[in-house]
Amino acid sequence: MATIEDHNEAVLSSLEPGDQVEFKGPHFNHWAVYIGDGFVIHLTSADGQSSSKTDKAIIRQDKIGDAANNRKMTKNNGKGEKYGLRPFSKSEIVERAKSQLGRKGYNLIARNCEHFVSWCCYDFEISDQVKEWTEIVAEMIANWIEERRNLEGL
Incomplete structure (x- = not known):
């Protein structure tokens, strides 16, 4: 059975x-x-390494293995197709990323790592994770409101 390290090495060779x-x-x-x-x-x-120190988040350059931190990695260039966005050239994407080195600041909803990568590639900050979680929370609130109305006979 392939380990995470083996999987990540295979992905790295394709990047x-x-x-x-x-x-x-x-x-x-x-x-x-x-x-x-x-x-x-x-x-x-x-x-x-730490995801708990987001108040001190910074855009930085690291070895891919350090960034992986024992997590399985994938190449995921599919957001452009999903949203009808045209990516910059690969060299422009790299230059855009480098231009932000040292920038500080993090916001889970509006300025996270996925937003950053999306901006580098498409000049459009979007996070599917935030979108999905927002939809889940909105559905939970709508269900709670509906249950409250049913309980109160409204």
Whole structure:
């Protein structure tokens, strides 16, 4: 059976600079732009590992293995097709990512790692994860309101 490391090595061998890399997590996935030579640029905590230090998040360059942090990674360049967005050239994507190195700031809803990668590729900040979670929460609230109305006979 292939290990996560074996899987990630196979993915790494298929990457080209400018590709979007998604690292599968238990609750949220992490995103980065592959820039070549085994490195990515991503929005992450200052230490590059902790997701709990988001108040100190920064766009930084790291080895792809460090960014993976034992998570399975995939090449995911599909957002453009999904939303009808035309990506920049791969070299422009890398340059856009590099232009943001050192930028600080994080917001789960409006400025997370997926937003950053989307901006680098399409000049459009979108996070499918936020969209999906927002839809789930909205549905839960709508169901709660409906249950309250039924209980109160409205």
